[in-house]
Amino acid sequence: MSVRDLKGKRGWLAFAGCFAWFAFTLFPLYWVAITSFKTPPDVVGGPTYLPFIDFQPSLNAWRDLFSGVRGEFYSNFWSSAIVAVSSAVFATLLGTMAAYALVRFPFRVRLVSGLVFFAVAMGGFLLGRDVLDFPPATASIIAFCVALALSVLVNRFNLPGKVMNNDDIVFWFVSQRLFPPIVVAFALFLLYSEMGKMGLKMTDTYGGLTLAYIAFSLPIVVWLMRDFIAALPLEVEEAALVDNVPQWRIFFGIVLPMARPGLIATFVITLAFTWNEFLFALFLTNSEWQTLPVLIAGQNSQRGDEWWAISAAALVAIIPMIVIAGLLGRLMRSGLLSGAVK
Amino acid sequence: MATISLNRVTKSYGDIQVIPPMDLEIEDGEFVVLVGPSGCGKSTTLRMIAGLETVSTGALSIGDREVTTLRPGLRNCAMVFQSYALYPHMSVRDNIGYGMKVRGVPKADAAAAIENAARILNLTDYLDRKPAALSGGQRQRVAIGRAIVRDPDVFLFDEPLSNLDAKLRVEMRVEIKQLHRRLKTTMVYVTHDQVEAMTMADRVVVLRDGVVEQAADPITLYEKPANAFVAEFIGAPSMNMLEGHIAQRGDGLCFTGPQGLEFDIPAARVAALAPLAGQACLLGIRPEHTNEAEGGIGVAVDVDDIEPLGPHTLVVGHVGSRKFTGQARADTATRPGSRVTIQFDPDKLHFFRASDGAAVR
Numbered sequence: 062m063s064v065r066d067l068k069g070k071r072g073w074l075a076f077a078g079c080f081a082w083f084a085f086t087l088f089p090l091y092w093v094a095i096t097s098f099k100t101p102p103d104v105v106g107g108p109t110y111l112p113f114i115d116f117q118p119s120l121n122a123w124r125d126l127f128s129g130v131r132g133e134f135y136s137n138f139w140s141s142a143i144v145a146v147s148s149a150v151f152a153t154l155l156g157t158m159a160a161y162a163l164v165r166f167p168f169r170v171r172l173v174s175g176l177v178f179f180a181v182a183m184g185g186f187l188l189g190r191d192v193l194d195f196p197p198a199t200a201s202i203i204a205f206c207v208a209l210a211l212s213v214l215v216n217r218f219n220l221p222g223k224v225m226n227n228d229d230i231v232f233w234f235v236s237q238r239l240f241p242p243i244v245v246a247f248a249l250f251l252l253y254s255e256m257g258k259m260g261l262k263m264t265d266t267y268g269g270l271t272l273a274y275i276a277f278s279l280p281i282v283v284w285l286m287r288d289f290i291a292a293l294p295l296e297v298e299e300a301a302l303v304d305n306v307p308q309w310r311i312f313f314g315i316v317l318p319m320a321r322p323g324l325i326a327t328f329v330i331t332l333a334f335t336w337n338e339f340l341f342a343l344f345l346t347n348s349e350w351q352t353l354p355v356l357i358a359g360q361n362s363q364r365g366d367e368w369w370a371i372s373a374a375a376l377v378a379i380i381p382m383i384v385i386a387g388l389l390g391r392l393m394r395s396g397l398l399s400g401a402v403k
Numbered sequence: 404m405a406t407i408s409l410n411r412v413t414k415s416y417g418d419i420q421v422i423p424p425m426d427l428e429i430e431d432g433e434f435v436v437l438v439g440p441s442g443c444g445k446s447t448t449l450r451m452i453a454g455l456e457t458v459s460t461g462a463l464s465i466g467d468r469e470v471t472t473l474r475p476g477l478r479n480c481a482m483v484f485q486s487y488a489l490y491p492h493m494s495v496r497d498n499i500g501y502g503m504k505v506r507g508v509p510k511a512d513a514a515a516a517i518e519n520a521a522r523i524l525n526l527t528d529y530l531d532r533k534p535a536a537l538s539g540g541q542r543q544r545v546a547i548g549r550a551i552v553r554d555p556d557v558f559l560f561d562e563p564l565s566n567l568d569a570k571l572r573v574e575m576r577v578e579i580k581q582l583h584r585r586l587k588t589t590m591v592y593v594t595h596d597q598v599e600a601m602t603m604a605d606r607v608v609v610l611r612d613g614v615v616e617q618a619a620d621p622i623t624l625y626e627k628p629a630n631a632f633v634a635e636f637i638g639a640p641s642m643n644m645l646e647g648h649i650a651q652r653g654d655g656l657c658f659t660g661p662q663g664l665e666f667d668i669p670a671a672r673v674a675a676l677a678p679l680a681g682q683a684c685l686l687g688i689r690p691e692h693t694n695e696a697e698g699g700i701g702v703a704v705d706v707d708d709i710e711p712l713g714p715h716t717l718v719v720g721h722v723g724s725r726k727f728t729g730q731a732r733a734d735t736a737t738r739p740g741s742r743v744t745i746q747f748d749p750d751k752l753h754f755f756r757a758s759d760g761a762a763v764r
């Protein structure tokens with residue numbers, strides 16, 4: 062049954078209900094849009110709703126925005142765009158590779174080797190910093206590498222204890238997102254500033270913010286793409302295997318195109334996160350690579366309640382996502398697999 | 404072109420052995436069909452030959468190469484799957500040519516190979532379509548085209564016709580046989596359909612629970628099944644089996660069965676069947692060697708159903724607890740619920756030892 066089947070009064074009721082909800086959800090957007098065209102007296106002098114009737118629209122706020130009176134707007138926009146798009150692309154690509162591996166190849170990780178990693182990484186760090194007097198960043202990098210090598214080695218031996226499989230690995234991935242982001246952001250800030258002391262500048266750089274975004278997006282990408290890839294027909298890949306197509310070409314030439322709707326959906330979800338992200342950007346950047354959300358949030362405290370200006374800036378942050386969702390939404394249509402099997 | 408040889412090959416999933424040690428020699432240019440009920444290990448065997456499943460123990464060679472642990476791509480096999488397994492985002496042309504493109508075959512050679520395959524398979528008009536815009540039969544032809552241009556040592560088919568409707572299945576059967584005559588490449592073909600097996604194969608390998616029950620040409624399989632399983636599996640409708648007993652009578656032998664069935668075994672078979680004297684055995688009667696008539700040697704059948712086929716009518720019923728199908732004239736007046744006598748030809752009977760089902764002849 063669909064709304065179209067409703068006749069007469071009930072049809073109208075349903076329509077009215079839907080319209081009311083539509084208006085309710087769209088009103089804030091409308092409000093931001095008209096506010097950005099108001100002059101300051103129109104904003105502070107009580108509510109006005111209709112341009113040309115209630116108030117005379119003006120382009121002042123927009124002119125201010127683009128002329129750079131209110132901070133390095135262009136610079137922030139491009140920082141945002143570059144970091145958001147590139148980290149979403151990398152995260153989607155890397156996460157899809159991980160998801161593919163997790164769907165197609167069985168992994169076995171011994172609990173013991175996980176514990177070895179944890180113990181050696183923590184112990185090695187403390188040992189390096191407190192006993193051997195390394196700088197913290199050096200100590201943690203060395204400890205991490207040693208721990209990784211040791212745990213991989215330990216995993217090769219037939220030791221007792223629980224053996225974890227692909228599902229456990231996926232859960233481990235997703236569990237990264239169970240931390241409050243503020244904890245991660247704070248830890249990352251400390252790590253980055255320590256790395257800065259080693260001469261590797263990470264705070265307020267493209268690499269630093271992008272890496273953080275990639276790391277924080279990966280769990281969701283892996284989680285989403287795993288289901289998309291699991292739904293792909295295995296025989297198609299087997300046919301290619303028998304035809305002596307190398308594994309990497311199977312992935313790029315066959316799996317990725319077949320998973321296109323899922324890839325695009327995942328990319329858009331990831332982009333929405335990286336474009337809108339505020340907390341990491343606040344901690345990890347200050348001038349050079351500051352992003353739009355930080356700039357917009359800062360408007361209020363820097364210049365007071367200049368809602369017309371804030372509205373214009375907010376619209377600039379919203380519009381690219383609407384455009385991208387509109388463009389890519391077409392490509393997300395399913396039915397791409399038809400004809401492969403059956 | 405190549406021989407295939409399986410030497411004590413086994414396959415286990417965990418503790419479960421689905422293929423006990425299997426020996427099988429397939430000759431160069433032979434069309435071998437693996438047939439058996441679903442779940443008997445046909446696909447597993449084929450996939451081990453292709454390299455898509457690892458061999459648990461034993462050795463496998465294709466031609467004079469030992470390939471037991473070689474990865475699938477290097478075995479020079481081409482495989483056609485039940486589900487077509489086409490690349491959905493590529494046109495028919497690209498589907499057929501993808502392997503060649505990856506292998507770096509020169510463009511002109513690839514185009515010629517694609518044209519040639521398309522001509523053989525009647526796909527010339529569809530080369531620019533996507534698989535989604537093709538019918539099931541055309542899709543399977545594309546999959547076969549992809550296999551042909553590989554110019555493989557061995558073709559492997561895993562139930563390639565099972566997704567097609569009956570009419571198309573018969574047409575494609577003929578096409579695949581023609582393809583084999585034309586290419587003379589070794590082909591291994593898996594099916595659960597014994598009609599497909601009988602009509603296509605040079606040699607049929609009947610599998611049960613991973614064990615080769617019999618490997619022989621179709622006529623031998625039909626006329627001289629090695630055991631009761633093969634006898635029942637090959638032929639449609641399948642062979643009737645009656646439990647009974649063979650006893651010495653004078654110089655000859657006599658069979659005693661259910662419903663008072665009792666007859667003298669023809670003199671020509673007495674010597675061969677002598678070892679069965681005094682033992683329980685299974686009597687096998689093919690429906691096509693029976694007819695509905697009084698007198699002669701016959702068995703009383705309780706009729707459950709009548710299946711008119713046109714040329715003749717099948718009488719489907721039971722003798723005691725055993726199912727029994729007999730053949731009757733097209734205009735038979737027999738109706739379900741009655742009991743009729745079905746006569747059979749004593750020279751065309753099969754006898755199997757009750758203990759292990761082995762044929763005695």
Ligand SMILES: Nc1ncnc2c1ncn2[C@@H]1O[C@H](COP(=O)(O)OP(=O)(O)O)[C@@H](O)[C@H]1O
Nearest residue numbers: 416419421439440441442443444445446447448
């Ligand atoms: N991945 C697997 N894990 C465990 N058992 C399997 C697996 N694949 C197949 N089997 C078992 O092996 C047997 C043979 O399967 P298969 O070769 O597919 O049969 P078929 O003759 O129908 O093609 C079946 O009993 C099936 O349950």
Ligand SMILES: [Mg+2]
Nearest residue numbers: 445446447562
């Ligand atoms: Mg199968």
